[in-house]
Amino acid sequence: MSEPTYLTITRAAYDTVAVDYAELLSDELAAKPLDRAMLGTFAELVRGAGGGGPVGDLGCGPGRVTVHLDSLGLDAFGVDLSPGMIGEARRRYPGLRFEEGRMAALDLADGSLGGVVAWYSVIHTPPELLPAVFAEFHRVLAPGGHLLVAFQVGDERRHIEEAYGHAGLSYYAYRLRPDHVTELLGRAGIVVDARLVREPVGAEKQQQAFLLARKPEGA
Incomplete structure (x- = not known):
């Protein structure tokens, strides 16, 4: 089965910008x-949930958030x-584990993670396909595991042709409404406990949203 086009073009774009992305966003x-x-x-929250458990930084890019999570005492x-x-992630952080994979088809066992972070990584998934990712x-x-999702606030699709010093790109990013993401997570059986919406910082042009959620015990 051929993969969806959005995955092919997103992979190609990030392969192109990987080195410069890693350098520009390292700190x-x-x-x-x-x-x-x-x-x-x-x-x-993860450390307090029965001793925690492995945490997957899904859509980790060059590993800058993964290594931060490691510094906070998470596996x-x-x-x-x-x-x-x-x-880039393996080169920069050789002591951590990084693998290729798709968020909608993870090579991980059921119930194997104490936490999941999706740090601006769901933004390239067409909104109608987000339910499969959240499932x-x-x-x-x-059960009792925690999720942190970050994304830009809005309700639009952006065609990106230049990023991180590279022209000639062609991929898409979606701005999302926190209420809609909360609703989709709820349909997947994940409960949102807290949210933060902050104003733009630095070169950002729109509000940024962060949702803290969990899979209920017994689910």
Whole structure:
């Protein structure tokens, strides 16, 4: 079976920009205390949920969030669609595990994760396909496991032709409404416990949303 076109073009774009993306965003979290606060709260929740468990940084890119999660005491690993991004992650953080994979078809056992982070990684999935991604998050999370999702706020599709110093690209990103994402997560059996919507920082042009959620015990 051939893969969906959006995956092919997204992979090609991120393979192209991988090296420059990794360099340009390597210390981005340093200027974003609210983002770090959400990651820190997520880490505390995972550690407190029966001793925690492995955490998948799904759509990890070059591993900058994965290594931050590791610094917070989590057993974190990364999965990404782009071989170029995975290569950068392995080069930069050789002590951590990174694997190629798709968020909607993870090579992970049912209930095997104490936590999932999707840090701006669902934004390239067409909104009508997000239910399959969230169902996969539910499948791999252990009962009581936690999820952190980050995305740009809005309701539009953007065609990206230039990014991270590279022209001639062609891929898409979707801005999403927090209420809609909360509803989709709920349909997948994942409960949103908290949300943060903050104003743009630096070069950002729109509000940013962060949802902290969990798979209920017994689910």
